[in-house]
Amino acid sequence: MSQNNRIFDDLGRLMNEAAGVADGVRREVETVVKSQAQRIVVDMDLVKREDFDALRELVQVQGEEIDALRKELAALKVAKAN
Structure with missing residues (x-):
């Protein structure tokens, strides 16, 4: 055993x-x-996530600035035409 x-x-x-x-x-x-x-x-x-997020934010801000400049340019064209 x-x-x-x-x-x-x-x-x-x-x-x-x-x-x-x-x-x-x-x-x-x-x-x-x-x-x-x-x-x-x-x-x-x-690309690192932090770099991607920073670039995305920068592009978004620049897109908003471009839209604002387009509106300003359109207003100037209208003012010049009058």
Whole structure:
């Protein structure tokens, strides 16, 4: 009976070690995948979100300024025609 217990103890220890190894492999794979994903993003030369938002705001402000200038120009043309 004690021989059976020892076999089960050894089997349990072996399974725990295998689980630890599997967890280490999982972490290593995650690290490699994350590194590859970061490298791909850098190679794609993507714009940072902050830069995109700043440029979008600038374009919006300039669009509003252009609209105001168009209205002013139209008013000046009407005033000149009179």
